[in-house]
Amino acid sequence: xxxxxxxxxxxxxxxxxxxxxxxxxxxxxxxxxxxxxxxxxxxxxxxxxxxxxxxxxxxxxxxxxxxxxxxxxxxxxxxxxxxxxxxxxxxxxxxxxxxxxxxxxxxxxxxxxxxxxxxxxxxxxxxxxxxxxxx
Numbered sequence: 001x002x003x004x005x006x007x008x009x010x011x012x013x014x015x016x017x018x019x020x021x022x023x024x025x026x027x028x029x030x031x032x033x034x035x036x037x038x039x040x041x042x043x044x045x046x047x048x049x050x051x052x053x054x055x056x057x058x059x060x061x062x063x064x065x066x067x068x069x070x071x072x073x074x075x076x077x078x079x080x081x082x083x084x085x086x087x088x089x090x091x092x093x094x095x096x097x098x099x100x101x102x103x104x105x106x107x108x109x110x111x112x113x114x115x116x117x118x119x120x121x122x123x124x125x126x127x128x129x130x131x132x133x134x135x
Contacts, residue, residue, distance in 0.1 A: 004124035007132070008038070012118040014094035017135045019087065023128040026083040030055075031125030035090060035097070035118050040067040042120075043113045044090065044097045048080050050126075061099075063112040070112055079103035085130070092118055 012018070020033060030052035036042035042064040049055040059075040079102045080086060089100040092111075099107045123129050 003128060004122070005129050005132075006039075007121045008119060010117075010119050010121060010134075012092055012134060013116075014092055016118075017089045017091040017100075018118075018121060019089045019131075019133045019135055020123065020129065021085065021087045021131045022123070023085050023130065024080055024082050025126040025128065028080075028082045028126035031127035032123065033088065033090065034120070034122040035092070036064070036113065036120050037115060037118075038120050039122065041065055041113060041115075043111050043115045043118065044099075044109055045069075046088075046090065046099055046107075046109075048078065050080070050082060059107065061107060061109045063109075065113055073107075073109060075107055077101070077103075077105055079105065082126075089135075 030049040033046040035044045045062045047060040057078040061073040063070040086102045091098040
């Protein structure tokens, strides 16, 4: 069963890591972790896809400005398994984001919206959030 959680008015500055711990559902098709200004302005859309939108075991990163999606960045390293607990750290570094994956690898994604602060976090899809911390 897909779920959603939204946090707003966060005022996160460069140097912070958003640490997400949760359970990937046993029948997961995909989930999304979003950071940005609001739902229509996402500086980082992080979307592991198990079997969703014609993708299999692919991580898609993107940005969204005024509701319009940018060009996708696709990653073939896929350290997620249905039915497991995972930890992802999304570091806001000003000009880019660094996403630390469960296997210790990382993905870099540019801050295309040039946001100076992150005010919005959203998780949805086949993921049960267990904890959310800002480090």
